[in-house]
Amino acid sequence: MSGGLIGLLPGCEEPAPPPPPPTSAAIRFEIVRTVSGELGVAENPAASNVVPGKPYNINDQWCAAFATWAWGAAGIPVRSVNNNYVPALVDWAKAQNRWRGPSSLPSPGDMNIEGDSGGAQHVNIVTAINQAANSYEVIGGNQNIKGSNPVNQGVTPRWIGPDRIPFEGRHVMGFISVDQGGPTSSPPPAPADVKPASPTAMSFLASAGGPTLQVAATSPNLGTLGPSVLKTLQQPDGFLDVGISELASIRIGNTPHVFGATRDGFIFHAAYGLGAWLSEPKIYAPDFDGRRIAAVTTGGANITLYYSTLSGGIRSIVNNGPGWFDAGVVATNLPANGRFAAVAAPAPGSSAGQLHVFYTNNEYGISHVWQDFAGGTRQSERLVGNNGVAPDSEIAAQVVGLQVQFYYVQPDRGIGEGWWDVDRWRTATLPTPDFGVGGAGALSVSAYGDQHHVFYSGPNGELGHLWHWFDINHVGRWSSERLGSDAVATTPQSIRSMAFGLTQLVVMVGQDQVARMIYWNGSAWTPVSSFRAEVELGGSVALVGAG
Structure with missing residues (x-):
């Protein structure tokens, strides 16, 4: 029993309940992370079947030892007759109801079994899926290292296409699923759409140098509810300890979602629903x-x-409900410090939609890639030539009505604007006669009522603001102002803006690593005085509405 005096007597406390078993999604993630961490391991001496000091070294062909070691490290001990022998793994999988035929599409973490007419010969681990192309990536041990001379083997990746032929003379025989007794499962879907009691704007503040991730929420009357640390995003393995380089956020229905890029090359995802972060x-x-x-x-x-x-490019992954899948390479000419922006918009003359990506290219210009929602071939074009766009120039995009627009910083020249005009792209440089633009800068755009708004960092540390009454032909005069006060970040390093109800919010992180928020009260820009949070060097900010 619990409670009463029993729980108060020394030595009579009830033992803590055991922790819940890890979910299938958590196990799959751990398997993928484990094998990804071994990339680059090579046999020494070359082609010797020896990987000194590794737990999967058996001084013999070691692909099965590598795969079963990864599963065991993630919490699934494989107890076949011989864990170093691929046919024994297949027998174990069939007895455990984990065997899946080759016609199915595996999920990350599953074992991929390859063989020929003589039976199963090789095993590796599925690490990514391209559902649209019916193909997937694997990482395996005892695989050829491309370009090695003499030919050597180690832990390497490879893609397997819809023909299921990894290379000549061998085919995929099937998969060993992480899940026992049923179809391979995928990570749980995002939380259901939940409508809060009242609309809320949420600002996410990330640290690039440590594990801190904060959220601040503000209601329509702009009374702040934060910032507070999002402890629910601190996974047991402490993955945020590596630092966060950038945040992105979207709203699906009434539910805000935040994504973060961790510096070890993964992405975390959380959503707010049922009064809690999931x-x-x-x-x-x-x-x-x-x-x-x-x-x-x-x-x-x-x-x-x-x-x-x-x-040196851009790639995408998608989630259509059952889980995350690799959607392939989007662009191959993004500079090492390049920037990009993406929007979803109706397709001209069609009820279908298109995805648009605008990015700085290797030739000091802006390129554009687009694709229908339903998939199909990606198309690309160069929109802005050698026009003073630095590789790290900030870029932003938005959709106003049916019109796709993009904006970009031209260092020491001004803000560039591009928009789709019936049958072609048009570009212009926005006037900043009394202000100018500082460096590659920070940039954010938003549509508020019938106006376009552009916020950017200026040459003297101020926050610059341009606005224009919407006209599909972009005819008319842009107005400009500089915002500089204790409420405005000094030399904004990161800016996010959003139309919110009958007002507009701007959140910025300054050179002093302090995040601040201002809003338009109908006649003037006003600080949200209770919103002030320190963000470590290089931190990021994201802004999204809920409710």
Whole structure:
């Protein structure tokens, strides 16, 4: 029993209940993280079947030893007749009701079994899925290292296409599922849409140098409810300890979602529902450099995440409800410090929608990639040539009505604007006669009523503001002002703005690493005096509405 005097007597306390077993999603994440951490391991001497000092070293062919070691490290001990022998793993899987045929699509963490007419010969671990292309990535041990001379083997990745032929003479025989006794499951869907008692704007503040992630909420009357530390995002493995390089946020129905890029190359995701923050295990994103992310929603629970890659490009993953899947490479010419922005918009002359990505390219310009919601071929074009756009120039995008717009910083020249005009893209430089723009700067755009608003960092540390009455042909005069006071961040490093009800909010992180918020009260910009939070060096900010 619990309670009463029993619980108060020394030595008579009831033992704490055992922790709940890890979920399938958590186990899958741990398997993928474990094998990803071994990438680059090589046999020494070359082609010797020896990987000195590794727990999966058996001085013999070691692909099965590697796979079963990874499962065991994640909490699934494999007890086959011989864990170093692939056919024995297949027999164990069938006896455990974990065997899946080759016609199915596996999930991250599953074992991929390859063989030929002689039977099962090789095993590796599924680490990413491209559902649209019916293909997937695997990481395995005892696999050839491309370009090694003499040919050597180690822990390497490879992609397996819809033909299920990893290479000539071998085919995929099936999969060993993490889940026992049923179809392979995926991470749980995002929390259900929950309507709070009243609308709320939420600002997320991330630290790039430590594990801190804060959230501050403000109601329509702009009485702040924060900031407070989001402790629910601190997973047991302390993954946020590596630091957060950037945040992105979206709203699906009444539910705010926040995504963070961790510096070890993963993505975390949390959503606010039922009065609490719910999070899922870190999302594995192939080739992610842990630097830049952008998030868009295409309706329903569909989410697309774009991120910068180690290969010098942009890649995407999608979640259409059952889990995250790799959607392939979006661009290959993003500079090492390049920037990008993404939006979802109706397609011209069609009821369908399109995804648009605008990014700084390697030629001091802006490029554009677009694709239909339903998938299909991505198309690309160069929109802005060698026009003074630095590789790290900030870029932003939005949709006003049916019109897609993008904005970008031209260092020491002004803010560039681009928009779709019936059948072509048009560009212009916004006038900043009394102010100017400082460096690559910070930039944010928002549409408030019938106006466009652009907020940016100026050359003397002020917050610059441009606004214009909406006209589909962009004819008319832009107005400008500089905002500088104790309520405005000095030399804004990160800016986010959002139209919210009958007002507009701007959150910024300054050079002093302090985040501040201002809002338009109908006649003047006013600080939310109770909103003030310190953010570590390089921190990020995101802003989203709820309710």
